[in-house]
Amino acid sequence: MANSPSGDSMTQRIVRVLETFTTERTVQTASEIGRRAGLPSSTAHRLVDDLVREGLLERDDEHSVRLGMRLWELALRGSRALRLRQAALPSMERIQARVREHTQLAVLEHDAALFVERLSHPDAGANITRIAGRLPLHASSSGLVLLAYAEPDVQERVLAAPLAAVAPETVTDAASLRRVLGGIRRSGFVVSPGSVESVSTGVAVPVRDETGDVVAALSVVLPRETPTEVAITELLRAARDIRSALSRR
Missing domain, CATH: 3.30.450.40 (GAF domain)
Known part of the structure; x- marks a missing residue:
């Protein structure tokens, strides 16, 4: 995986995005995810969009983001x-x-x-x-x-x-x-x-x-x-x- 200027790999950045979700914090905006993951706003929005396309995250009608059903499906296999x-x-x-x-x-x-x-x-x-x-x-x-x-x-x-x-x-x-x-x-x-x-x-x-x-x-x-x-x-x-x-x- 390509590294960012900070040295983080793409995998590490994806993990940081997913780890912003907790049992109490189940819905967030892309901006909130970026801030909590310590990522630039543009990077966070791009990663969120990619993860939504792959089904690992889901976006509701108000553009808030939650963990996707595909992530749950893969985790159980x-x-x-x-x-x-x-x-x-x-x-x-x-x-x-x-x-x-x-x-x-x-x-x-x-x-x-x-x-x-x-x-x-x-x-x-x-x-x-x-x-x-x-x-x-x-x-x-x-x-x-x-x-x-x-x-x-x-x-x-x-x-x-x-x-x-x-x-x-x-x-x-x-x-x-x-x-x-x-x-x-x-x-x-x-x-x-x-x-x-x-x-x-x-x-x-x-x-x-x-x-x-x-x-x-x-x-x-x-x-x-x-x-x-x-x-x-x-x-x-x-x-x-x-x-x-x-x-x-």
Whole structure:
């Protein structure tokens, strides 16, 4: 790909355009995309026009832009996340019928917990996660599980970086976080009260594939004072069932 005067390749510029969209910011103008992507206006408009023609972006009657259906279609073809989600959904639905709160599935992606599925009861408590949303690995029960079983270089990179507090009880001390991760590997689950929101407790377990590798974290988010025993039992059972389902696919 040809480079721009700043040294960015065309691929990098396209990625920057697409990354301006978030779970909260789903519609933008081409000018807003350019500003957020750090691109000259003419470059941004040209890239947006090209991506609209290819179906990766869509433009509405008011000339605002959103992610296109073709991007979604391409992302799902042979997707590891889709295979995992399909294997996990029956178990997640069973958990949801028992806990009647939030049940979530997350994977490790670029040193963050990326949520690929979430089921919620209409009367469930607080929860800031969204499908296709991310949380820092140290700041959620799912992220802590993913970090506990991540490769050593990932763990060291995360532990060496500044650990921002998402909530007052988020673990931000590297030595304390190491102890938490060791506890997760010994017990096979984590109970994390107040790490994302003070009113909630996250409970999570690792999900393994047919080879035994940890490929995801399965979690529930409960009101702070809710007992966690039922959730732990259901999550551990579900993780075993998901592993079996993956081995059959």
